[in-house]
């Protein structure tokens with residue numbers, strides 16, 4: 001396993017140059033393009049790491065999975081999916097065209113319009129501190145804090161998300177105020193995690209929502225099934241289809257460079273690589289997962305058992 005991970009890691013490193021760090025949130029532009037880290041944790045307790053797997057970066061869109069989880073738990077499946085769809089959008093993550101022209105609901109909770117909607121559902125019940133506590137729990141990482149610089153930087157440059165939120169409000173989808181929803185959403189995106197925290201979260205999802213540390217159930221089984229399915233179909237924005245073919249693992253990326261993947265019933269993978277492809281996905285992260293999936297037969301629809309020797 002360690003050898004194959006190393007080969008995949010080297011393949012990932014080779015494509016870093018072809019991508020760019022995000023700059024539309026100026027603070028993210030300060031990231032080191034060459035950083036790369038990976039952490040894999042298996043349900044039988046093995047841990048494989050390489051590179052910058054303990055370096056902190058902002059979770060960005062991966063928080064959309066956490067918000068969706070909390071929203072379904074608190075507001076219920078029916079309420080959440082009366083406000084947001086479950087179809088891939090085929091548009092970029094911060095698009096609003098499809099929302100205005102083609103559909104009255106955000107396509108899915110993994111793009112900005114959908115996550116602003118789940119944030120608005122949470123606003124009456126959860127403060128940001130509550131969401132931070134929930135995130136610490138599911139990521140098994142007590143050291144997660146909000147990165148204030150990234151938060152301010154995004155809030156100063158949030159015209160597009162604000163426009164999406166106002167459009168949603170005009171359609172009656174956001175009910176609890178544009179400002180409060182946008183603030184909660186942006187704070188969630190600004191939480192600092194590591195590749196290891198993401199591997200922990202992915203491992204929790206791989207284990208059907210039961211903590212592998214103390215066997216306590218943190219997320220209902222049915223909700224975990226929903227999260228993994230939506231990650232598989234929508235987690236990589238308008239790259240989700242190609243990624244599902246090439247990698248075949250429920251995954252979620254963020255423009256901070258994070259990427260998490262679930263090897264169901266077996267392992268969680270967390271990656272940090274801030275050089276992004278044109279769709280906003282970690283370019284080295286995608287390459288690593290593609291190589292790893294091929295070498296280790298990880299695709300959901302291949303299935304021999306993972307060989308961790």
Ligand code: GLN
Nearest residue numbers: 060061093189254255280
């Ligand atoms: N906070 C970012 C935004 O709203 C998250 C986007 C992402 O990670 N794709 O644009």
